[in-house]
Amino acid sequence: MSSSLSRIRNSISDIDFRHYGWIIVAVGAIAQMIGSAIRMAFGIIIDPLVEEFSWDPKSIGIAYAIMSIVTAFSSPIAGYASTIIGARKTMYIGLLLFLIGMIWTALASSIIEFYISYGIIFGFAQSMFLVPVIPAVAVWFKTRLGLATGLIIGMWSLGPALVIQIMGIALDAVGWQTTFIASGIIGTLIMIIALQFFRNTPSDINLLPYGAEEVNQTNDSKNSKSNTFSINLQNVIYKTNAFWSLMNIHFLGCVGHAVILIGLVPLMTSKGISYTDSVFCLTLIMIVSMTTRFITPILGDGINPKIIMFLAFLGQGLLVIPWAFTDSKWMFYLVGILWSIPYGGEGTLFPIMNRKYYGFFPMDTTYGWQILAASLGMALGGFIPGLVFDVTGGYELAIWISAFFSCFGAVVILTLDTTKEVLSPSFDNLQ
Numbered sequence: 001m002s003s004s005l006s007r008i009r010n011s012i013s014d015i016d017f018r019h020y021g022w023i024i025v026a027v028g029a030i031a032q033m034i035g036s037a038i039r040m041a042f043g044i045i046i047d048p049l050v051e052e053f054s055w056d057p058k059s060i061g062i063a064y065a066i067m068s069i070v071t072a073f074s075s076p077i078a079g080y081a082s083t084i085i086g087a088r089k090t091m092y093i094g095l096l097l098f099l100i101g102m103i104w105t106a107l108a109s110s111i112i113e114f115y116i117s118y119g120i121i122f123g124f125a126q127s128m129f130l131v132p133v134i135p136a137v138a139v140w141f142k143t144r145l146g147l148a149t150g151l152i153i154g155m156w157s158l159g160p161a162l163v164i165q166i167m168g169i170a171l172d173a174v175g176w177q178t179t180f181i182a183s184g185i186i187g188t189l190i191m192i193i194a195l196q197f198f199r200n201t202p203s204d205i206n207l208l209p210y211g212a213e214e215v216n217q218t219n220d221s222k223n224s225k226s227n228t229f230s231i232n233l234q235n236v237i238y239k240t241n242a243f244w245s246l247m248n249i250h251f252l253g254c255v256g257h258a259v260i261l262i263g264l265v266p267l268m269t270s271k272g273i274s275y276t277d278s279v280f281c282l283t284l285i286m287i288v289s290m291t292t293r294f295i296t297p298i299l300g301d302g303i304n305p306k307i308i309m310f311l312a313f314l315g316q317g318l319l320v321i322p323w324a325f326t327d328s329k330w331m332f333y334l335v336g337i338l339w340s341i342p343y344g345g346e347g348t349l350f351p352i353m354n355r356k357y358y359g360f361f362p363m364d365t366t367y368g369w370q371i372l373a374a375s376l377g378m379a380l381g382g383f384i385p386g387l388v389f390d391v392t393g394g395y396e397l398a399i400w401i402s403a404f405f406s407c408f409g410a411v412v413i414l415t416l417d418t419t420k421e422v423l424s425p426s427f428d429n430l431q
Contacts, residue, residue: 070123079368094129102184143211146301258381315342
């Protein structure tokens, strides 16, 4: 491992940041930052909704579950749309739905309307807005995919870390409705500007993918995003055990951390900790996890993503357990810092695993199916805290459920094929 780390360190100075692929990374990072922030900030609006409408936490949690389910089942559609009409147009569709969902959610006056606006509309927006990003970036990078992915997925932490704190302050100052409307408008304007610089593939501006001059340029035409190639390759991928195992793993990991992301603030407030201090703990998790979200794909690209993924899942499962026994604000913060390290690396390696297993290929559809599994996991995990509260009157059991799902995911990872070679040599003969 030390030699692998040395290779990673020594190669950093060779990166050419003048390549247009890094502009695509920047746009993708902004998209991830905006899209993920609103989703992961759901936990901070539970108490304001309970206070204003007297809705119970379980009913509110259903909206998050609906959103995750809609995102799940529309993710393969988003991946297919990205292949057919391009990532940029697909993201514009998602952006329009994002704006509608945010404004409608703020104006909702009934729980059913809240389910439609946040659950259904925003659920479609999530898939159309976020699913195309990673596959589009992967097309731009034959090498350095770990770094490119790390920069983008790192925004899954930076976005929520900033937005959760800002929204928490804004909720106290102007109310949750105004906060949602302002967030929707500002986020939309930022993305409209950013998408002006986005291009679907390097060939759109007569460029090669980053590193293509270093790794067998003769394969470029064969590995293009033609419909025939994509469909033939996808049919082969469906027949591999790795495809289905990675979906199961993504589902298990997302159940594990969704329970925490949705249930942590209510758990802390139920222990007598103030709402502001509870939100800060969630913000702290997002800030610390940003580091491992950035580093993990780079390590996985250069070392062994299977081992790193196993350690991340195991850590995410074991390190939540102390929360079930503490009432101290400072202990919540300490455990939050420790837990955020494996949590940040839990979901970041799937694009790297796809590349290791299937080579340089259009991963839109494959990644869309993995997001389906992840979103179903987020749906179940988001529903669990409210259900546990209704049954037990507290949230401690939800912590144990979170630990079980993450640790089970770690066990499944051990059954994966080796990542040292592409799974099937027949991929090279697809036309």
